[in-house]
Amino acid sequence: MKRGTVTEIQLPQIHDPRGDLTFVEGGIHIPFQIARAYYLYNVPVDSNRGGHAHRELEQVVFALSGSFRMKIDDGSARSEYWLRDPRRGLYLSKLIWREMDSFSQGAVCMVLASHRYDESDYLRNYDDFLQALKDKTR
Numbered sequence: 001m002k003r004g005t006v007t008e009i010q011l012p013q014i015h016d017p018r019g020d021l022t023f024v025e026g027g028i029h030i031p032f033q034i035a036r037a038y039y040l041y042n043v044p045v046d047s048n049r050g051g052h053a054h055r056e057l058e059q060v061v062f063a064l065s066g067s068f069r070m071k072i073d074d075g076s077a078r079s080e081y082w083l084r085d086p087r088r089g090l091y092l093s094k095l096i097w098r099e100m101d102s103f104s105q106g107a108v109c110m111v112l113a114s115h116r117y118d119e120s121d122y123l124r125n126y127d128d129f130l131q132a133l134k135d136k137t138r
């Protein structure tokens with residue numbers, strides 16, 4: 001069974017007395033062509049988001065402000081990451097189940113994605129996710 005992968009991505013930071021600057025360049029920092037960016041904001045601190053995987057979509061998730069937790073499941077192992085540094089992103093390959101919670105007040109989550117929005121790419125049921133993993137090996 002081919003599992004998905006999760007890796008941390010570190011972005012450059014330009015220090016400046018006027019404020020710090022971080023940049024992201026497609027093809028250099030992000031391991032796919034960026035087709036879409038979206039962001040979550042005005043998130044209530046007790047909100048739960050995610051609760052799905054993707055068939056083909058790859059993404060890199062950043063906490064531009066504040067912090068939140070990402071709970072990751074590749075179908076056999078579970079792990080969790082706290083995102084709280086705007087220089088640090090979390091790359092999620094396809095076929096990774098993710099859940100997000102513990103948002104701090106005012107947290108902003110930005111996501112860079114490999115494809116445009118397509119609801120048919122979502123696996124919103126956990127058993128469907130496990131089945132999709134099995135199907136990948138057939």
Ligand code: T46
Nearest residue numbers: 036038040048049050051054059061098100111116117
């Ligand atoms: C993910 C996590 C980190 C759109 O119309 N266009 C879009 O680009 C997106 C991302 C969503 N939507 C619509 C689909 C739903 O009607 O916005 C609504 C909320 O989407 P969803 O419930 O999937 O939101 P999250 O925060 O649970 O998940 C999102 C992404 O969908 C997902 O790919 O990995 O953020």
